[in-house]
Amino acid sequence: MERKIVNRLIAWKQSAKRMPLVIYGARQVGKTYTALTFGKTHYKNTVYFNMEGSSEVAAIFERDLNPERIIRELSVKSGQTILKGDTLIIFDEIQACERALTSLKYFCENEPDYHIIAAGSLLGVALNREKYSxxxxxxxxxxxxxxxxxxxxxxxxxxxxxxxxxxxxxHFTPLSLHETAMDLYKIYLVVGGMPRAVSEYVETKDFDFVVAAQKMLNDAYIADMAKYASPQETTKIMAAWASVPAQLAKENHKFQYKVIKSGARAYEYETPLDWLKTAGMINKCVRITEGKMPLSAYADNSSFKVYMMDTGLLCSKFDIAANVILSGPTSFNGFKGALAENYIMQALVTNGFTPYYWSSPGKAELDFVFQDKQGNIIPMEGKSADNVRAKSLKSYISLYQPYYAIRVSARNFGYENEIKSIPLYAMFCIKRN
Known part of the structure; x- marks a missing residue:
């Protein structure tokens, strides 16, 4: 599968200021595959080491962190000559070997001409630091x-x-293939973006196989919880994770601890939620009280919404059949809105934004507010259908007079009353960088 990150990897390879690279992210998003594919395409040879699967490789880093000795022993272990600039060295599951991660500092300082990519679980890299920084x-x-x-x-x-x-x-002109694009968007909501689920869909076009892949991915995340957290913490993390679909099913999507369990308090579940965010499994959207610069200065961290990192995993956790998304009854329209919100949040985060949501002391509540690449504060409202009444968006515009506003919905491209209408399938076009 072709990934956009490859262009950034090429720029990294060519940079005069290149340092060892850490590719991090949630489990099963394609880190290893991307690194290996990049190495085989852009280098004369690639040497791959799984830090989790070989005690011998880990032992190479125990003696000292001298890059010359490490390279010599890695060459023997791999059976290949490691050449500066021509060989890509991949350390997979880097979080399993603290010393290997620390060694990257010495490669940067003493042997910067070796090209190294370390791939690791975002959670493990962040938390698995017992002895070394x-x-x-x-x-x-x-x-x-x-x-x-x-x-x-x-x-x-x-x-x-x-x-x-x-x-x-x-050019902000209507797309003639609007309905075709909307149909594919709905399929994406069901399949999501996890490579294994996408691969199953491409190969079989059978949503039962897609759901089976998603269930296995969810099991892998649960296994990760047990791996990096104590049994007591794991129980709370699993409860918080299981509550996310129910949080989104509410009319008001603001996170409520009582949805996790009756009588739950913030102090009990703040750490489990931080764990899930650090693992890349959820995205948090914090409330702002004012639509002014800088947005972070007006953040109310006690009020937030939680979205899953992938709409496909959300659908599978909710056991929503594909046909309900693709041509569901009107009774499902309420949750379609939550699903569209999750998709928009996911797209904004992927494209480099830090989204917030805004609410006024009255009843107005706007789905997203973020800063664009020109420094403008942009309000955005998300709709799953083409019914685009936007009282909250109009309230925000009246209060703060933004440079422009965005409505994301099932409607085609358009512009009226200083509001840009952008179809849901075009979210990938809104980029920070």
């Missing part, structure tokens, strides 16, 4: 997310449709 300032870092909708279209053979969507966004 993280090499802050001595590594480049990239976060890999699940496939976004554009990458999904590439994987399913709709690259030309991507180009048409981007042209329509650039």
């Amino acid at each position: 993280f090499p802050v300032g001595k590594v480049d870092m990239m976060n890999l997310y699940p496939l976004d909708f554009e990458e999904f279209l590439w994987a399913t053979g709709h690259r030309e449709l991507c180009n048409l969507i981007k042209e329509a966004y650039e």
Whole structure:
């Protein structure tokens, strides 16, 4: 599967200021596959070491962190000559070997011409630091997310449709294939962007196989909880994780601890929620009290919404059948809104934004507010259908007079009353960088 991160990897390879690179992210988002594919495509040879699966490799880093000795022994272990600039060295599951992660500092300082990519669980890299510090300032870092909708279209053979969507966004003219794009967007909601689920869909077009893959991914995350947390913490983390669909099913999506269990308190579940966020499994959207710069200064961290990192995993946790999403009854429209919100949040985070939501002392509540690349504070309202009444958005515009506002919905591209109408399938076009 083609991933957008490859362009950033090429830039990293060519950079004169290149440092060892850590690719991090949630489990099963394609870190190892991406690194290996990049190595085989852009280097003369690639040497791969799984830090979790070999005690011999881990032992190489125990004696000292001298890069010359480490390279010599890694060459013997791999049976290949490791050449500066021509060989890509991949340390997979780097979180399993603290000394290997620390060694990246010494490669940066003493042997910067070796090209090293370390891939690791975001959670393990962040938490598994018992004796040695993280090499802050001595590594480049990239976060890999699940496939976004554009990458999904590439994987399913709709690259030309991507180009048409981007042209329509650039010129802000209606897309003639609007219905086709909307149908594919609905399929993406069900399948999501986890590579294994996408692969099952591409190969079989059978949603039963997709759901089976998603269930296995969920089991893998639960196994991770037990691996990195104590039994007592694991119980709370699992309860918080299990509550996310129910939080989104409420009319008001603000996170409520009582949904986890009756009588639950914030102090009991703040750490489990931070754990899930650190693991890349959820995205938090914090409330702001004012739509002013800087947004973080007006954040109310006690009020927030929680979204899952992938709509496909959300659908599978809710046991929502594919046909309900693709052509569901009107009785399902309420949750379609929550699903669309989750998708929009996921797209904004993937594209480099830090989204907030806004609510006034009255009843107005706006789904998303973020800062664009020009520094403008942009309000955004999300709708799952083409009914676009936007009282909250209009209230925000009246109060703060933003440079422009965005409504994301099932409608085609358009512009009226200083509101840009952007179809749901075009979220990948809204980029920070």
